[in-house]
Amino acid sequence: MNISSSLPTVEYLDILPVGVVVLANDYSVVSWNRTISEWTGIPAEEIAGRDIRERFPHLRDTRYALRIQQVLEGGPAALFSTQFHPHFIPAPLPDGTLRFQKTSVHSSHTGGKNYAIFFIDDVTELVAQVHAFRKMKDMAYAEVEERKRKEEALALANKKINLLSSITRHDILNQIMALKFYIELMREEKDPAVISEILQKEESLAGVIEHQVNFARDYQEMGIHAPAWQQVNESIENAIASLPTKGIDIIKDLDSLEVFADPLLEKVFYNLIDNALNYGGPTMTSIRVTSEKTTEGLVLSLEDNGTGIEAKDREYLFTHGFGKHTGLGLFLIREILSITGIGIREAGSPGKGARFEIVVPEGKYRYKRE
Numbered sequence: 001m002n003i004s005s006s007l008p009t010v011e012y013l014d015i016l017p018v019g020v021v022v023l024a025n026d027y028s029v030v031s032w033n034r035t036i037s038e039w040t041g042i043p044a045e046e047i048a049g050r051d052i053r054e055r056f057p058h059l060r061d062t063r064y065a066l067r068i069q070q071v072l073e074g075g076p077a078a079l080f081s082t083q084f085h086p087h088f089i090p091a092p093l094p095d096g097t098l099r100f101q102k103t104s105v106h107s108s109h110t111g112g113k114n115y116a117i118f119f120i121d122d123v124t125e126l127v128a129q130v131h132a133f134r135k136m137k138d139m140a141y142a143e144v145e146e147r148k149r150k151e152e153a154l155a156l157a158n159k160k161i162n163l164l165s166s167i168t169r170h171d172i173l174n175q176i177m178a179l180k181f182y183i184e185l186m187r188e189e190k191d192p193a194v195i196s197e198i199l200q201k202e203e204s205l206a207g208v209i210e211h212q213v214n215f216a217r218d219y220q221e222m223g224i225h226a227p228a229w230q231q232v233n234e235s236i237e238n239a240i241a242s243l244p245t246k247g248i249d250i251i252k253d254l255d256s257l258e259v260f261a262d263p264l265l266e267k268v269f270y271n272l273i274d275n276a277l278n279y280g281g282p283t284m285t286s287i288r289v290t291s292e293k294t295t296e297g298l299v300l301s302l303e304d305n306g307t308g309i310e311a312k313d314r315e316y317l318f319t320h321g322f323g324k325h326t327g328l329g330l331f332l333i334r335e336i337l338s339i340t341g342i343g344i345r346e347a348g349s350p351g352k353g354a355r356f357e358i359v360v361p362e363g364k365y366r367y368k369r370e
Contacts, residue, residue, distance in 0.1 A: 019089065019101075019120035025072050025113060027051045027059075036120065039091035039099065056089060064088075071105045071116045078105045082123055089120055100127040149260070150226040153339045172209055179205045225263045227340050231368065232257045232265075232300065236289060239270035243277060252289040256368040259300075259360050262339045271329040272302050272356055280306025280354070298365045303355035308348050317346055340364055 013020045019036035023029060029052050032044040042055070053059050059068065064085070067078040080088050080103040088103040099122050108115045179202055186198045232254050240250060250273070259265065276287050284306030291300045309317065318334040337344055341361055348355035 018122070019091070019118075021052070021089070021118040021120070022108075023052060023068075023072070023116045023118070025115070027053055030115060036089065036091070039122070040089060068105060068116060071107045072114050074107050074109060074114050077107070079103070080105070082127060086127075088118075091122075093124065100124045149340070153227045153262070156339055172213070175205050175209045179209075227260055227262050229258045229260055229366070229368075230263070230265050232259060232291075235266040236269045236273075238266045239273055242270060243273055245273070245277065248277070248284070249286040250289070251286060254289065254291055254300075257291060257298075257300075258366050258368050259298075259342070260340050260364045261342060262336050264336045268333045268336055268358075269302070271333050275329060276302075276304040276306060276354060279309075280304045283307065284353070296359050297361040298359075300358040300360060301355060302358070303348060303353055305353045308350040308352050309346055309354050310350055314346050318344065 013022075013031055013033040014035075016033060017035060019039055020031065020033040021029065021036060022031035028049055029047050032042070032047050034044075037043055047055060059065065064080075067080075070076070071078055080101075082100050082102050085103065086100045087098045088101050091099045091101070093099055102121045102123050104119050106117050106119070108117050182198050182202050182205070186195055186202075189195050189198065233252065233256075236250075236252055236254075261268075273287060276284065284304050287302065287304045289300070289302050291298055293299075318330045334344055337358065341364060343359040345357050345359070346354060347357050
């Protein structure tokens, strides 16, 4: 397409707010307007008559040269977009960064010769606005997604709390009924040996009730606060500080790992480590916490070198009521983790140690940037 039958005058080009360059068929610069001079710091008299590729050798690249040549041969106009050709004629801003440009090239035929006229528009501000808008959009989307995750987790926690509250009340009432029964027996009993035996049973029942009350307290705390990103190392350190771990090496290599979980995550590690200390046996000397990325997501493993867990018990470990002490600890662990879709299983070897694997799905773990 011919813009005109003759080339634009220098005076006309110099008043335009865009960069304008006119090339002859041999790539020599015919016109170099005031705007492009100001952008590049190259005066017109310095570059006029010279092959533009000497100053800007990237224009020899195929992605530029083929299309420019077509225009010089009288072909259709060419557009060099900001996305693929952002710095057609590199022109720095005061801060040293390059201007983003959108360039169109048109053919002009005059005096029996073909010329290419380049109109170079500075779209730096527009690009910055687009990037800012996209960033705001991404941030808004991330906030909506996180709010959605928290709302879903809170709804699930409330459902679990309502269910377990009724179960726990029922369990405590059963223990109280048994306690009352032993109290009545003791009132009628005269034999000191039998009375002592009854007292032991009453103390045992009182201990069970206390354990269930503490469990109910912990369980009611679950879901009170929205799930959040939590540092795993910090949660483990806080748990260790409350446990008698003297003589046990606790090794962890978790970098800056964070997981999206209920704020009771610390209770998870407390119960797992406490479980190892109580049931690992006299041979246990270490507890190791590691992480590994798998097709399931991130597997966070806590393993000891103690006696391990019998294979027949593995299926029921996380069931309410299973275990030597009412089986509430591991059940609570599973419930806390499940609020944000995290799973747990036991994968150790009997006689070699217990190994609890916490499976964190994609999107629920990250490594905090320092």
